Amino acid sequence: MTSSNNDPVKPEKSPRVFKPDTQKKRQEALKNKRNRIMSAALMLFSKHGVNGTTVEQIAEAGQVSKSNLLYYFASKEQLYIEVIQHLLDVWLSPLKSFEAHQDPIETLSDYIKVKLTLSRDHPAESKLFCMEVVQGAPLLLNELESPLCELVDAKVKVINSWIEQGKLLPVDPYHLIFSIWAITQHYADFNVQITAVTGNDLNQPEFFNRTLASVKQIILGGITPQPQG
Amino acid sequence: MTSSNNDPVKPEKSPRVFKPDTQKKRQEALKNKRNRIMSAALMLFSKHGVNGTTVEQIAEAGQVSKSNLLYYFASKEQLYIEVIQHLLDVWLSPLKSFEAHQDPIETLSDYIKVKLTLSRDHPAESKLFCMEVVQGAPLLLNELESPLCELVDAKVKVINSWIEQGKLLPVDPYHLIFSIWAITQHYADFNVQITAVTGNDLNQPEFFNRTLASVKQIILGGITPQPQG
DNA sequence: GTCTATAATATGATAGAC
DNA sequence: GTCTATCATATTATAGAC
Numbered sequence: 001m002t003s004s005n006n007d008p009v010k011p012e013k014s015p016r017v018f019k020p021d022t023q024k025k026r027q028e029a030l031k032n033k034r035n036r037i038m039s040a041a042l043m044l045f046s047k048h049g050v051n052g053t054t055v056e057q058i059a060e061a062g063q064v065s066k067s068n069l070l071y072y073f074a075s076k077e078q079l080y081i082e083v084i085q086h087l088l089d090v091w092l093s094p095l096k097s098f099e100a101h102q103d104p105i106e107t108l109s110d111y112i113k114v115k116l117t118l119s120r121d122h123p124a125e126s127k128l129f130c131m132e133v134v135q136g137a138p139l140l141l142n143e144l145e146s147p148l149c150e151l152v153d154a155k156v157k158v159i160n161s162w163i164e165q166g167k168l169l170p171v172d173p174y175h176l177i178f179s180i181w182a183i184t185q186h187y188a189d190f191n192v193q194i195t196a197v198t199g200n201d202l203n204q205p206e207f208f209n210r211t212l213a214s215v216k217q218i219i220l221g222g223i224t225p226q227p228q229g
Numbered sequence: 230m231t232s233s234n235n236d237p238v239k240p241e242k243s244p245r246v247f248k249p250d251t252q253k254k255r256q257e258a259l260k261n262k263r264n265r266i267m268s269a270a271l272m273l274f275s276k277h278g279v280n281g282t283t284v285e286q287i288a289e290a291g292q293v294s295k296s297n298l299l300y301y302f303a304s305k306e307q308l309y310i311e312v313i314q315h316l317l318d319v320w321l322s323p324l325k326s327f328e329a330h331q332d333p334i335e336t337l338s339d340y341i342k343v344k345l346t347l348s349r350d351h352p353a354e355s356k357l358f359c360m361e362v363v364q365g366a367p368l369l370l371n372e373l374e375s376p377l378c379e380l381v382d383a384k385v386k387v388i389n390s391w392i393e394q395g396k397l398l399p400v401d402p403y404h405l406i407f408s409i410w411a412i413t414q415h416y417a418d419f420n421v422q423i424t425a426v427t428g429n430d431l432n433q434p435e436f437f438n439r440t441l442a443s444v445k446q447i448i449l450g451g452i453t454p455q456p457q458g
Numbered sequence: 459g460t461c462t463a464t465a466a467t468a469t470g471a472t473a474g475a476c
Numbered sequence: 477g478t479c480t481a482t483c484a485t486a487t488t489a490t491a492g493a494c
Contacts (some may be wrong), residue, residue, distance in 0.1 A: 187407075
């Protein structure tokens with residue numbers, strides 16, 4: 001990076017053969033470029049769909065040439081697959097964080113907050129996931145189905161145990177989970193409609209907080225046991 | 230074109246010049262053909278997106294030739310626009326049916342049922358609407374925004390009046406409406422995921438009823454006033 | 459109104475120099 | 477690794493006969 005090569009167009013690409021960590025830097029640069037491309041692809045895919053996005057548009061947004069992009073990714077489909085797979089990491093993680101020994105209302109409340117925060121901070125991921133599933137998840141389903149079912153089944157058991165302990169009013173755990181997903185993701189996926197109707201979006205802190213409170217109230221209000229007496 | 234033309238491929242296209250209602254029949258046939266094409270387009274657009282669907286595929290599904298399709302619709306985009314516009318009729322109608330003088334829980338309950346029934350019986354419409362909005366509703370927004378806002382604002386007033394009368398616990402009306410939309414539409418749009426997780430879909434009557442009951446419980450449970458004492 | 463070419467273009471992907 | 481052609485193909489739309 002300190003070499004005499006100061007090409008302003010690609011400052012990250014000046015590996016010095018003298019340095020011992022050249023290999024590492026090279027790999028980093030490569031990784032960064034791939035990430036940049038994938039990030040650009042995610043954005044564009046989520047806005048215009050996969051088939052509505054050209055390789056050239058992605059290349060431009062990722063600040064590489066079209067053929068250079070195809071050097072890093074064998075094909076557009078391969079790029080799409082990698083973007084989708086990368087999505088799943090972001091997507092499945094929040095569900096892992098709720099456990100039976102915790103207070104159900106608090107746990108569900110946290111989960112709603114995490115999901116709504118995800119909708120605010122990663123709308124492109126939410127939208128692309130949405131479109132993929134809406135269209136039948138041709139790519140996603142094989143990879144998603146098994147881990148998703150396991151995760152959901154585990155959480156269903158947790159919810160059922162809460163109900164048995166009287167900590168939660170009786171409710172179908174599957175539909176409870178679906179409802180939380182549906183509502184929280186709706187604020188990302190349908191943000192255009194929401195903004196059209198309310199004039200607000202989740203990036204406005206007051207609106208975020210109001211939304212969070214309302215969603216909690218609606219979802220949790222019907223399943224919170226009343227204090228006896 | 231006279232009665233002797235019994236081409237079996239297109240049985241609906243045999244208008245007899247002798248009959249006085251030839252004009253009418255012709256227009257009907259034309260309308261039917263347009264409807265068939267639009268119906269095929271809706272199905273394919275909802276499955277593969279607009280850009281993932283070719284005119285030829287639509288033509289095949291609609292049982293017309295590609296060039297014949299382009300005789301009825303000036304362009305693919307024009308066809309798409311008409312499909313989307315046709316959607317709105319189906320889409321905005323159910324919201325019209327709730328009024329202030331009715332019982333709120335019953336009214337909201339009916340609305341949820343109507344919306345969930347729509348998800349069961351018109352999943353393609355739901356999905357295409359979803360994809361269009363997710364992608365920013367480039368076509369839809371101009372047409373949708375104004376009538377949607379009016380409708381929503383009117384319903385918000387109804388809900389607020391219910392709350393003032395103590396018939397409904399305090400809740401943000403906008404988020405209540407969004408939540409109902411989100412959950413009910415989720416069962417159409419994400420049906421692949423729901424089937425993957427539960428093994429069921431809304432076309433199974435038991436599952437439909439269980440879903441309806443759960444959604445009602447979750448949505449209405451938190452906003453139904455408790456009987457005093 | 460319907461069909462068979464065919465034009466016009468867009469786009470994914472490759473070849474080969476550097 | 478990156479670039480400049482360029483190929484190969486898919487696809488929208490049109491022209492013109494019937």
